[in-house]
Amino acid sequence: MMIHTNNYILNIKELWDDVPEEYLSHKERYENAIKKAFIVLKVLRQLHTGNIQITDHRTPTNVYSIQDGIFRNVNPLLIHIGLFWSTIAAQASTEQQAEWLQPDSSMIGTYVQTELGHGSFIRGIETTATYDSTTDEFILHTPRLSAYKWWPGGLGNTANACLVMAQLYINGTCHGLHIFLAQIRDFDTHKPLPGIKVGEIGPKMGFNTADNGFLGFDNHRIPRTNMLMKNVQVLRDGTYVKPKHDKLTYGSMLLTRVTLISDLAYQLSKAATIAVRYSAVRRQSPIKSNEPERQILDFVSQQHKLFITIASSHVYRVVGLWMWNSHKRVTADIHEGNMGQLPELHALACCLKAISSRDASALVEQCRLACGGHGYMMASNLPQIYAYTTAAVTYEGEYTVLLLQTARYLVKFWRLAAEHKPLPQNFAYFEDYIKKNFEQWRNSPEGIIEGFKAIVAGKTKAAYDTLQCNLRNGREFEEAWNMASVQLTNASEAYARSLLCEVFWKETVQLSTKVSKSLAIVLEQLAELYLMYWALEKHGDLLLYSTISRNDIEALQSRYEELLALIRPNAVGLVDAFDIRDEVLCSTLGAYDGRVYERMMEEASKSPLNEDVVNESFHKYIRPVTMKNKL
């Protein structure tokens, strides 16, 4: 059957709620979401097997983005689709993949890594997988409470299988973390298998349809062939065959960090669409006292809050794609046995995941604030987008922890520069900084990019010098590192910002040659706005580390304000161009037709508190108090 995914999914009645999900209990929310998740899964399976085919051109992202509207929260199968399958595809041997990656598989899986006691420091994970050569099995075991798995999405009620990260033991030797496929529930009855203690962890700030769960193993046995064996093997006699790189097991985290950048771009585009459209509808106070009230979008301070969100969505879309292509290239190299580019990819993914999630949550919150009181309503959908986005600052590698990973990479190159050793081309600016080869400041995108590189160099130098000073004072390296960690994270943050500015500007200039002149102008305005915004935000750093002057900063401020005015007439068009359907946006404030107040009233009428003219609590609790003396 040929289908148009949008229409097909939008017309499946059971996927769309009559009662807004905020009025459901924790249990009802899950049950409602799981009903929908399996309808969506069926569609995805039909697409995969070719039983239905797609006629629209933007399919994978379309299905993904329509889901946002269907769940208004999170698809409980997000980890099954996004992490379970992709980890098997990347880390299982060809034979394992042939067995496990069947489109009609009974397995509903999740990715089980974090424990009650350890999330960031994964070498500290306590779950063990001990090889028993007499039976050719691994014994999965949770030795104590802190070793209970805690957090995996879909684990609480949905999954019947999982990929477990555990410490591998063979003949008493620990070989570190490895991934194992374990069935945890009966495929038919869905009851936990013997030796499995599993459940759901309770309500959270967001992700409340994702049934995040806990899991403990009591000497649970799985076949030896259930260890993911593409990069590393345990043979029948217990021989351990090492991987070519000891962090290949962390590959799923790397991939998800890369994918998340695009997902965050999409969340930003939703928030921007809601806030910009609302700001075009909402009128509040005149600018000149003798004039009618103005659209709040005409206030320059409002433009300052919103246009950076539009621009940032484009930045993360462009950089997300750039990272996706790098990931593809590096993965192909790894297949050929060449690990050379992995450290760079890891360093980039860490800082970009950290900064994209932090930026996205700050900007979504800014959009909410820009919608005044109405932005605080759940029906605006901004609170849900915020709760979803801010979780990404923590999961898949906590913000600070990831920045410190990138700092290791920066410090290595600074050490080379300090010792006057050869540097790769992309770090040549470290040498320039040491030799004080400072460029004359230019108030242009290219000048700002150079300025940001000077900040990276200056901050890396400062962190490195502190590190060296701590070492000279007799500290051990790890302690000296901890003492310098504020400066180290600052250097990583600056590095991410310089990458974002450089990649976005270069890609935009290139793209501009391929589109109409009028579109090119707007795209370049957005890119320039992004660079100016951050140059002004970081003007203190520029004053410290580059040759910028006070006059230059004043000129940047004027150009920034000019850009706000230039973008203003296109603001609504720019968010319309994100092309997000009302059904996906789920916002009273952001719908295409601009019927904001009507929709707000329609949504209010769905409140169960409006079902009775007089709520029964009046008779039970209020009247006895207020009428006491009059009875």
Ligand SMILES: CCCCCCCC/C=C\CCCCCCCCC/C=C/C(=O)SCCNC(=O)CCNC(=O)[C@H](O)C(C)(C)COP(=O)(O)OP(=O)(O)OC[C@H]1O[C@@H](n2cnc3c(N)ncnc32)[C@H](O)[C@@H]1OP(=O)(O)O
């Ligand atoms: C219209 C537009 C639509 C857009 C549509 C977009 C479509 C998007 C589709 C899907 C979106 C998907 C969204 C997914 C949502 C996900 C939902 C939430 C799921 C959450 C899951 C989780 O959270 S799983 C758990 C994650 N946990 C972590 O991330 C733990 C973090 N900790 C670590 O990673 C490690 O502990 C740490 C790296 C911090 C340290 O490791 P350790 O072993 O201790 O390292 P160490 O010995 O110190 O050595 C460091 C050494 O190793 C190198 N290294 C570390 N990691 C890697 C790696 N991954 N790869 C390569 N190398 C690595 C590191 O560089 C160091 O090297 P040296 O400096 O020593 O040379």
Ligand SMILES: Cc1cc2nc3c(=O)[nH]c(=O)nc-3n(C[C@H](O)[C@H](O)[C@H](O)COP(=O)(O)OP(=O)(O)OC[C@H]3O[C@@H](n4cnc5c(N)ncnc54)[C@H](O)[C@@H]3O)c2cc1C
């Ligand atoms: C919504 C959501 C979904 C999740 N889904 C999954 C899932 O599907 N599967 C899964 O396995 N896990 C999942 N997780 C768990 C997630 O990966 C971890 O919570 C995350 O990696 C952070 O680890 P943590 O909780 O141990 O934080 P901690 O590491 O305890 O962080 C607490 C604080 O300590 C600081 N800190 C920790 N270590 C250092 C250090 N070395 N240096 C400096 N500061 C440090 C951090 O910066 C932070 O400020 C999920 C989490 C959330 C919130």
